[in-house]
Amino acid sequence: MELSQAINTLFSVRKFLDVPVEWDKIGKILDAGRHAPSSGNVQNWRFVIVRNPELREQLAVAALKQHWIANAPIIIVICAELDKITHYYGERGEKVYSIQNTSLAVQNMMLTAHALGLGSSFVSAFDENEVIRLLGIPGNARPYVIMPIGYSDDQPNPNLIHYELENMTYFEGYSTSKRVSSMDNTSWSWRYGDKARDAIVRAAGKAQSKIEKSAGEKSFQDFIAKIRKAFSRK
Numbered sequence: 001m002e003l004s005q006a007i008n009t010l011f012s013v014r015k016f017l018d019v020p021v022e023w024d025k026i027g028k029i030l031d032a033g034r035h036a037p038s039s040g041n042v043q044n045w046r047f048v049i050v051r052n053p054e055l056r057e058q059l060a061v062a063a064l065k066q067h068w069i070a071n072a073p074i075i076i077v078i079c080a081e082l083d084k085i086t087h088y089y090g091e092r093g094e095k096v097y098s099i100q101n102t103s104l105a106v107q108n109m110m111l112t113a114h115a116l117g118l119g120s121s122f123v124s125a126f127d128e129n130e131v132i133r134l135l136g137i138p139g140n141a142r143p144y145v146i147m148p149i150g151y152s153d154d155q156p157n158p159n160l161i162h163y164e165l166e167n168m169t170y171f172e173g174y175s176t177s178k179r180v181s182s183m184d185n186t187s188w189s190w191r192y193g194d195k196a197r198d199a200i201v202r203a204a205g206k207a208q209s210k211i212e213k214s215a216g217e218k219s220f221q222d223f224i225a226k227i228r229k230a231f232s233r234k
C-alpha cells in the first residue's frame with residue numbers, strides 16, 4: 001500500500017473479527033513505533049501488550065466502559081517513561097514532548113497495522129489511575145494511549161468529513177486575514193498540482209480568445225479576463 005493511500009484510508013476500527021493476529025505482524029507494528037522520531041532521541045515510549053481476555057475487559061471498563069475495546073484480540077497500551085525526559089527538558093519535556101513522542105509512535109503503529117491489513121484505534125478516554133493499577137505501571141511512567149488491534153469488521157464512517165486545507169491554513173501568521181482562500185493560486189497548486197493549474201489557465205486563455213472573436217461583448221470579456229487573472233496570479 002502506498003503511504004498516501006494508507007494515510008487517506010486509515011480510520012478508527014471499533015469492531016473486530018474473532019480472528020487471532022499473527023505475531024510477526026505485531027512485531028512489525030511495534031517496530032514501526034520504535035522508529036518514530038522523539039525529542040533528543042530519548043525514545044521514552046513503552047509498549048504493554050495485552051492479550052488476556054479478562055484484562056482486556058478490565059481495560060475496556062477503565063476506558064469509560066468502551067466495551068468494544070475488549071473484542072480486539074490484542075491491545076497495546078502506549079506509555080511514556082518520564083524521568084529522563086523531565087531531567088533533560090523540565091516541565092515542557094514532561095507535559096509536551098512526552099505526549100508528542102508517544103503520539104508519533106502510535107501514528108506509525110496505526111499506519112503499519114493498516115498497511116498489514118489490520119484495523120486499530122487511538123483511545124485516550126480512560127481512567128488513568130485505573131489503567132496504572134491494572135497494568136502495574138510504575139510511578140515514573142504514564143499511560144497515554146490504549147490501542148486495540150485486530151482484523152476489522154468495521155467500515156469508515158461515511159458522514160465523517162475532513163475540513164479543507166483552506167479552513168486551517170494561514171500564510172505568514174495566524175489570522176483570518178492571512179487565511180488561504182479557495183481561489184488562491186497556492187490552493188489550486190496543492191489540490192490539483194501546478195500542471196493542472198497551468199492547463200486551466202491555458203484553457204481559460206483559449207476560451208477567452210474564442211469568445212472575443214465571436215461575441216465581442218465588452219462586459220462578458222471583462223468577466224472572462226477576471227477569471228483568467230484569478231487563475232494565473234502568481
Ligand SMILES: Cc1cc2nc3c(=O)[nH]c(=O)nc-3n(C[C@H](O)[C@H](O)[C@H](O)COP(=O)(O)O)c2cc1C
Nearest residue numbers: 010011012014066121122123124125126156157160
Ligand atoms: C487524542 C485522541 C483520543 C481519542 N480517544 C478516543 C476514544 O477514547 N474512543 C474512541 O472510540 N475513539 C477515540 N479517538 C478516535 C477519534 O474519535 C477518531 O480518530 C476521529 O473521530 C476520526 O475518525 P477516524 O479515525 O475514523 O477517521 C481518539 C483520537 C485521538 C486522536
